[in-house]
Amino acid sequence: MTLNISERLDSVYSAHQKPQSLQFQYGTAGFRTKANTLDSVVFVVGILASLRSKYLDGQTIGVMITASHNPPEDNGVKLVDPQGEMLEQSWEQFATVLANVSTQHELVVELNRIISQLNIDLKVKSRVIVARDSRDSGPQLVQSTIDGLEVLDTEYQDFKMLTTPQLHYLVRAINTLDSPVSYGEPSESGYYKKLATAFKQLVSTPISITVDAANGIGGPKLIALANHLEGLLSVTVVNNEYINPNALNVNSGADFVKTNQKLPQGISPKPFDLYASFDGDADRVVFYYSDDDGVFHLLDGDKISTLLAAFISDIVKKSGIEAHIGVVQTAYANGSSTDFLKEKLQLPVVCTPTGVKHLHHEAAKFDVGVYFEANGHGTVLFADSFIETLKSTEPSTPDEQRALEQLIQLSNLINQTVGDAISDLLAVLVVLTIKQWDPSSWDASYTDLPNKLAKVIVPDRNIFKTTDAERRLTSPSGLQDKIDASVKKYTRGRSFVRASGTEDAVRVYAEAGTRTEADELSQEVVGLVKDSVR
Numbered sequence: 376m377t378l379n380i381s382e383r384l385d386s387v388y389s390a391h392q393k394p395q396s397l398q399f400q401y402g403t404a405g406f407r408t409k410a411n412t413l414d415s416v417v418f419v420v421g422i423l424a425s426l427r428s429k430y431l432d433g434q435t436i437g438v439m440i441t442a443s444h445n446p447p448e449d450n451g452v453k454l455v456d457p458q459g460e461m462l463e464q465s466w467e468q469f470a471t472v473l474a475n476v477s478t479q480h481e482l483v484v485e486l487n488r489i490i491s492q493l494n495i496d497l498k499v500k501s502r503v504i505v506a507r508d509s510r511d512s513g514p515q516l517v518q519s520t521i522d523g524l525e526v527l528d529t530e531y532q533d534f535k536m537l538t539t540p541q542l543h544y545l546v547r548a549i550n551t552l553d554s555p556v557s558y559g560e561p562s563e564s565g566y567y568k569k570l571a572t573a574f575k576q577l578v579s580t581p582i583s584i585t586v587d588a589a590n591g592i593g594g595p596k597l598i599a600l601a602n603h604l605e606g607l608l609s610v611t612v613v614n615n616e617y618i619n620p621n622a623l624n625v626n627s628g629a630d631f632v633k634t635n636q637k638l639p640q641g642i643s644p645k646p647f648d649l650y651a652s653f654d655g656d657a658d659r660v661v662f663y664y665s666d667d668d669g670v671f672h673l674l675d676g677d678k679i680s681t682l683l684a685a686f687i688s689d690i691v692k693k694s695g696i697e698a699h700i701g702v703v704q705t706a707y708a709n710g711s712s713t714d715f716l717k718e719k720l721q722l723p724v725v726c727t728p729t730g731v732k733h734l735h736h737e738a739a740k741f742d743v744g745v746y747f748e749a750n751g752h753g754t755v756l757f758a759d760s761f762i763e764t765l766k767s768t769e770p771s772t773p774d775e776q777r778a779l780e781q782l783i784q785l786s787n788l789i790n791q792t793v794g795d796a797i798s799d800l801l802a803v804l805v806v807l808t809i810k811q812w813d814p815s816s817w818d819a820s821y822t823d824l825p826n827k828l829a830k831v832i833v834p835d836r837n838i839f840k841t842t843d844a845e846r847r848l849t850s851p852s853g854l855q856d857k858i859d860a861s862v863k864k865y866t867r868g869r870s871f872v873r874a875s876g877t878e879d880a881v882r883v884y885a886e887a888g889t890r891t892e893a894d895e896l897s898q899e900v901v902g903l904v905k906d907s908v909r
Contacts, residue, residue: 380483380486380487380526380527381479381483383526383527384479384482384483384526385479387418387522387525387526388479388482389479390522391414391415391418391419391519391522391523392415392477393415393416393474393475393476393477394412394415395477397412398475399416399471399474399475400471400474401462401467401468401470401471401474402876402877403729403730403731403732403876403877404443404451404453404876404877405439405451405452405453405454405462405470406420406451406452406453406470406474407442407443407445407449407450407451407877408449408450408451408877408878409448409449409450410442410448410449410450410510410512410516411448411512413450413451413452413512413516414515414516414519415474416452416474417438417440417452417516417517417519417520417523418519418520418522418523419470419473419474419476419482419523420438420452420454420470420473420474420520420523421438421503421519421520421521421522421523421524421525421526421529422473422486422523422524422526422527423454423466423469423470423473423523424436424438424454424501424503424520424523424524424529425501425503425523425524425526425527425529426486426489426490426495426501426527427454427456427462427466428499428501428502428503428529429495429496429497429499429500429501429527430493430495431457432499433499433500433501433502434457434502434550435457435502435503435504435546435549435550436454436455436456436457436501436502436503436504436546437454437455437456437459437503437504437505437506437542437543437545437546438452438453438454438455438503438504438505438506438520439452439453439455439505439506439507439539439542439543439656440452440505440506440507440508440510440513440516440517440520441453441507441508441510441539441655441656442508442510442655443508443539443654443655443656443658443659444589444624444628444629444630444654444655444656444659445624445655445877446623446624446625447510447511447620447621447622447623447624447625449510450510450512450513450516451877452516452520454466454470455542455543455546456546457546457547457550458546458547458550458551458792459543459544459546459547459558459791459792459793460543460732460735460792460793461731461732461735461793464732469489472485473485473486497527500528500530501524501527501528501529501530502529502530502531503524503529503530503531503532504531504532504533504534504542504545504546504549505517505520505521505524505531505532505533505534506533506534506535506536506537506541506542506545507535507536507537508536508538508539508591508592508623508655508656509536509590509591509592509617509618509620509623509655510620510623510655511620511621513536517533521533534563536592536617537563537592537596538592538593538596538656538657538658538795538796538797539656539657539658539793540657540658540790540792540793540794540795540796540797540798541563541566541596543790543792543793543795544558544559544566544790544792544795545561545562545563545566546792547791547792548560548561548562548565548566549561556759558791563599567599567600567602567603568603569787570600570603570787570788570797570798570801571600571603571604572787573784573785573787573788574604574607574608574788574801574805575604575605575607576780576784577781577784577785577788577805577809578607578804578805578808578809579607580607580808581606581607581608581609582607582608582609582804582808583608583609583610583611584608584609584610584611584649584650584651584800584804585610585611585612585613585642585648585650585651586610586611586612586613586650586651586652586653586800587613587614587627587628587632587639587641587642587650587651587652587653588612588613588614588615588617588627588628588653588657589614589623589624589627589628589629589631589639589652589653589654589655590614590615590616590617590619590622590623590624590625590627590628590655591617591623591624591628591653591654591655591656591657592617592655592656592657593653593654593655593656593657593796593797594612594614594615594617594653595615595617596657596797597610597612597653597657597797597800598610598612600797608801608804613639613641613642614627614628614639614640614641623655624654624655626639626640627639627640627641627652628652628653628654628655629652629653629654629659629660629661629750629751629796630654630659630750631652632652632661632663632673633661633673633675633749633750633751634828636671636673637671638650638663638665638671639652644663644664644665645665646664646665646666646667646669647664647665647666647667647813647814647815648664648814649662649664649807649813649814650662650663650664651663651796651800653796653797654751654796657795657796657797658752658793658794658795658796659676659750659751659752659794659796660679660751660796660799660800661673661674661675661676661679661750661751662674662675662678662679662803662814663814664814664815664818666815672814672815672818673823674814674817674818675749675750675751676708676747676748676749676750676751676752676753677704677708677709677712677747677749677823678712678817678818678820679747679751679753679799679803680702680704680708680712680716680745680746680747680753681702681712681715681716681720681820681821682803682806682807682817682820683745683755683802683803683806684700684702684716684720684722684745685720685820686806686809686810687700687743687745687755687782687785688700688720688722690778690781690782690785691743691778691782693774693775693777693778694765694768694770694775694778694779694782695768695770695771695772695775695778696764696765696768696779698742698743698761699741699742699743700722700741700742700743700744700745701722701723701724701725701737701738701740701741701743701744701745702716702722702723702724702725702744702745702746703724703725703726703727703734703737703738703744703745703746704724704725704726704727704734704746704747705726705727705728705729705733705734705748705749705844705845706726706729706844706845706846706871706873706884707729707748707749707750707828707884708726708749709749709823709824709826709886710824710867710869710886711821711822711823711824712821712823714821715820715821719820719821725737726844726846727844728841728844728845729748729845729873729876730876731746731748731752731753731793731794734746734748734753735756735793738755738756739756739758741756741758742757742758742760742761743755743756743757743758743761744756744758747794748794751794751796751799752794753794753799754789754790754791754792754793754794754795754798754799755785755789755802756791757782757785757786757789757791762783762786765779765782765783765786766783781809785802785805788801788802788805789802824867824886824887824888824893825886825887825888825889825890825892825893825894826884826885826886826887826893827884827885827886827893827894827896827897828882828883828884829882829883829885829897829901830875830880830881830882830883831880831881831883831901831904831905832879832880833879833880833881833904833908834879834908835879835908836874836875836878836879836880836881837874838850838851838908839851839872839873839874839881840874841871841872841873841874845871845873846871847871848871848872851907851908854872854903854904854907857903858870858871858872858900858903861896861899861900861903862896864896865887865888865892865893865895865896866887866888866889866892867886867887867888868885868886868887868888868892868896869884869885869886869887870883870884870885870886870896870897870900871883871884872884872900872904881904883897883900883901883904885897885900
């Protein structure tokens, strides 16, 4: 079989050789870097996706070409496993090794090592679906991925431009098509139908909202979804120039709003109207509003998490059934949100390292697991056993029946595979409509501690090692002690440093009792980081 793979590579490998000076690493978001350096990476990812499918007896694997909230000149690729979840962690090392081989011979050796190690039967038919966001580098990178897929005679389908969550949906829908627990119709229209059906069961009052689409693929997809809602959702999409790739995420989008704590271009807010921003591939969403004095108020992933957790907890109580509900956060979660969840809602809170794969895994341990990163990426997981309980429970009152129906429809409305800006937007609108809340009512549940997120470019991010869910450094030596000393100076001070998953940089998060203190603490810790690498 070594000879066969080598022969199949003969005609294509030379067009996809790795740049000699670069090293690649499969991180929390897959591979992500400058688009003009990614050709060799997506080629071998295509081969790996095919092997993954064969290893899983021909189940469909997804390949998404996207760099999410990154600048237009970047791109990336990630693999999606059969239930729409992130690639199994043990396979990340295979992706990293293959992406860094320098010759055709090395590639053949590594491929056969993986095949032998995992006892992969190459006679099994492999199936893969591919999609991309709106970047101008996308079509060529998809073609290079397909070149990799064809090395092992993969049966593939190119879905062209989709949001990342739509690809995750399709992977799960395809793999459960003939299952008793079918996830939905395996098509883009099936995605819209599933969300629209649930939304129409949950609300009957027309809702209006303006959404900043970051000039990404989420804009046209949101409009397509609204067309299935028969006038229930009136959406105005700004920053919707998805056909202009150079505008992607520029002065707009969820990451811009969250990081800069200000409005994106194109929005002139009316007081107390709700607005939302997606990122470039529509797997993140944040909300915001302005008050009568024109002051900007951000409603980020923490606010979304607490809103949904409180609402679901309340409905579960009304349903008359028992459920283990929990919330999963990262170190970036605002301290006030954690206090609110634990003290006011009396819900368990788990902290994990940054990265959706970590949060998703922990959330799946609950009957209902709510997870959102502060950046607006997250979802709610309803355990299959809990959904079966909802469907089989006989209500004894009209209130119980209504609560059970709402929980079932929420499980259909909220994307169970991954954070989904469109799905999460609808879920938030449902909750606010049912509760008859405006944005300020939502915001008033708790007050965020002032915080600041900074980035420091470093020669080698790998020297920054952490423990305690990335909240404390173990390396460089002595740096954590200095951070602790700085934190003690400030009221309700908290700060941590962690390496970026995508570039040679570290993130510095700081929060404190006042805006001045948070900014000063951030500045101090940034200085400590810079001193540690001099």
